[in-house]
Amino acid sequence: MRSYSLYDPYLREGGDFRPNIVAYYYKQWLDYHMDFHAHDAIEFMYVISGTCTVETMNDVFQMRKGDLILLDARVSHKLIVPKESPCRMLNVEFIFTDCDGIYPSMKQLAQGHEALVQLLDRKVSTIVLRDPNEVHHTLKSIVMEMDTGGAQRRSMTHLLLAQLLVRVARLAAEEAKDMAQGQHHRYVRKATEYIHQHYDCDIQAKDVAAAVSLHPVYLQRIFKANMHVTITEYLAELRVEKAKMLLARSDVPIIDIADYIGLNSRQYFSMLFKKVTGMSPAAYRKSIETMQGFDKQLQ
CATH class of the missing domain: 2.60.120.280 (Regulatory protein AraC)
Incomplete structure (x- = not known):
């Protein structure tokens, strides 16, 4: 052999x-x-x-x-x-x-x-x-x-x-x-990994910093320099992307999606979602359903 x-x-x-x-x-x-x-x-x-x-x-x-x-x-x-x-x-x-x-x-x-x-x-x-x-x-x-x-x-x-x-x-x-x-990239990568693994929890920038063993102010600075957004902004955008996936590909009730992405306020979830996407969660799900129905008609 x-x-x-x-x-x-x-x-x-x-x-x-x-x-x-x-x-x-x-x-x-x-x-x-x-x-x-x-x-x-x-x-x-x-x-x-x-x-x-x-x-x-x-x-x-x-x-x-x-x-x-x-x-x-x-x-x-x-x-x-x-x-x-x-x-x-x-x-x-x-x-x-x-x-x-x-x-x-x-x-x-x-x-x-x-x-x-x-x-x-x-x-x-x-x-x-x-x-x-x-x-x-x-x-x-x-x-x-x-x-x-x-x-x-x-x-x-x-x-x-x-x-x-x-x-x-x-x-x-x-x-x-x-x-x-350099070392900065390593810490930022570990921070993003932690965020992706815990976005469904009530986490803040200080929790991310503790997970990578850095001072919150220092992590915030190198995170913004590398990712061009703050930790809070990155977490918010990730949560909206996860919400879009749930709205488009699951039957999870809209009223429950906030809990799935680590937000304890449904009102804040709706406000954040509309700020990022330009439409409400209900309107987004409706647009996906309309598009899927149109695709089925073409098949």
């Missing part, structure tokens, strides 16, 4: 190949010094707790809880875990095999995800990333599916592994952008 690097152009330009897991395990390491070794599989190593050092022939990586390292196939590496700090890790190793009727293939993934293309074009044999818990969740799901998925596990694990590759590619793209644009 041919061993493929993650960056082998044949995976994107040749036949249809998908990642296939060959090993996965949790391991609590203590006072451990591994010799240099290499294998044909591509490996993810995720630090669940503690600290460790991963060495390659060219680099030394100090890793802590929440760090993920991606090692390409045949990269010589070793693991060192100090006696005073046990390290628990989750490892997943995979190779590439013919799709055999189970998709998506790497070719399809690359065609549909720009961040993955950017990662594959970089051709970096070893990447260390800081995970906001998304990758850990996907890794745990993969292991659970492999252990308990039964006859249906193959298709689900292939989908989860494809998802993992895309998530890692996005993290790598975000890290590269943060490095190019």
Whole structure:
């Protein structure tokens, strides 16, 4: 069986190949010094707790809880875990095999995800990333599916592994952008992520600042400089976009939509919606229903 690097152009330009897991395990390491070794599989190593050092022939990586390292196939590496700090890790190793009727293939993934293309074009044999818990969740799901998925596990694990590759590619793209644009960009990105995850709650700028561990005044300043709107304006525009989606694609009563987007005042919701869109929530829903009815007549 041919061993493929993650960056082998044949995976994107040749036949249809998908990642296939060959090993996965949790391991609590203590006072451990591994010799240099290499294998044909591509490996993810995720630090669940503690600290460790991963060495390659060219680099030394100090890793802590929440760090993920991606090692390409045949990269010589070793693991060192100090006696005073046990390290628990989750490892997943995979190779590439013919799709055999189970998709998506790497070719399809690359065609549909720009961040993955950017990662594959970089051709970096070893990447260390800081995970906001998304990758850990996907890794745990993969292991659970492999252990308990039964006859249906193959298709689900292939989908989860494809998802993992895309998530890692996005993290790598975000890290590269943060490095190019500076620390300010990183804080603003984390602030927008928090807003998108909590827009349905009664949050204020001070809550966003606390979530990213910055002083509210300082975050407000760098947020406005990067996004060209204040945190309050960004949150308001996001809430209106979510309200438009609910009005257009759901049957949630208009009277309840304010609660869905984190506003405890229906009057304020109507005022905000009209200010941003130029029409009331009722008029907006009516316009969507009219347009949909017109489209059906044309079909």
